[in-house]
Amino acid sequence: xxxxxxxxxxGLGTKALFALIRAFSRQDVLDVIKLVKYRPEFYGGPMxxxxxxxxxxxxxxxxxxxxxxxxxxxxxxxxxxxxRAHTAVAEGAYGDRAKVSAVLTDLExxxxxxxxxxxxxxxxxxTTGHSVDADDMRALRAAGVxxxxxxxxxxxxxxxxxxxxxxxxxxFTVPGPExxxxxxxxxxxxxxx
Amino acid sequence: xxxxxxAREALVTRILEGDGRASPAQRRAAFAREGLDEPLxxxxxxxxxxxxxxxxxxxxxxxxxGLSEDQVFELVVCAAVGQASRQYDAALxxxxxxxxT
Numbered sequence: 001x002x003x004x005x006x007x008x009x010x011g012l013g014t015k016a017l018f019a020l021i022r023a024f025s026r027q028d029v030l031d032v033i034k035l036v037k038y039r040p041e042f043y044g045g046p047m048x049x050x051x052x053x054x055x056x057x058x059x060x061x062x063x064x065x066x067x068x069x070x071x072x073x074x075x076x077x078x079x080x081x082x083x084r085a086h087t088a089v090a091e092g093a094y095g096d097r098a099k100v101s102a103v104l105t106d107l108e109x110x111x112x113x114x115x116x117x118x119x120x121x122x123x124x125x126x127t128t129g130h131s132v133d134a135d136d137m138r139a140l141r142a143a144g145v146x147x148x149x150x151x152x153x154x155x156x157x158x159x160x161x162x163x164x165x166x167x168x169x170x171x172f173t174v175p176g177p178e179x180x181x182x183x184x185x186x187x188x189x190x191x192x193x
Numbered sequence: 194x195x196x197x198x199x200a201r202e203a204l205v206t207r208i209l210e211g212d213g214r215a216s217p218a219q220r221r222a223a224f225a226r227e228g229l230d231e232p233l234x235x236x237x238x239x240x241x242x243x244x245x246x247x248x249x250x251x252x253x254x255x256x257x258x259g260l261s262e263d264q265v266f267e268l269v270v271c272a273a274v275g276q277a278s279r280q281y282d283a284a285l286x287x288x289x290x291x292x293x294t
Contacts, residue, residue, distance in 0.1 A: 137292075
């Protein structure tokens with residue numbers, strides 16, 4: 001990472017926790033964990049609260065749908081680290097690799113319902129263009145997406161438009177697929193807290 | 194207000210108004226993506242607009258200008274949360290306009 005403090009500036013208790021994670025997972029600690037555990041009272045603690053609520057809190061969207069939204073937001077930000085990470089979590093949540101890969105390859109022809117497709121389309125536009133208008137929202141409502149579902153999707157978008165920027169700005173190292181698979185397993189079992 | 198919007202507001206309040214190594218004025222400017230001196234302004238703008246184009250040199254330039262690693266950490270966080278917040282607020286405003294509320 002571009003800041004040495006994010007790699008090695010943690011307190012002793014956190015360093016001990018990292019040693020345990022390395023021992024049990026047989027993987028290096030993912031850079032996102034190092035980020036949220038660095039001075040967690042400044043950013044990581046409050047951000048984990050936002051992300052857990054957005055990704056695992058009550059919602060009409062499935063966990064898999066929300067992880068897919070995270071992957072689509074990451075891809076729209078051209079963030080390789082976050083795209084790989086949330087592709088792995090969405091695949092695990094759905095138990096369906098082909099569906100996730102189809103969405104990331106061509107959203108319009110992917111085998112998903114229209115409400116989710118319309119929502120992913122809006123998130124992609126919001127992420128790349130930084131804004132959407134009332135007509136975009138009317139199109140979503142016409143596709144059968146409830147107001148609460150739109151708000152829930154926007155919370156996912158907030159979390160991953162933040163995280164993707166930090167992954168790229170701080171220069172997260174992209175690990176192999178085994179590390180993301182271990183991370184996905186953890187996130188599906190425990191969430192983001 | 195929903196739990197997630199409350200959590201988001203707590204995050205924004207913490208990074209802008211809580212204790213930090215960068216001044217509150219600098220953190221607010223990074224969040225707003227404007228009003229900073231170079232080379233920090235360039236780094237913050239890149240984080241907001243296309244973070245995948247941030248380079249080692251952008252971060253090194255901010256350090257060479259006298260910022261500590263902790264200050265860079267805080268200001269990059271503020272820039273990222275600021276841009277994601279502007280998107281979020283714009284989308285919620287569009288939703289309210291569509292719903293006529």
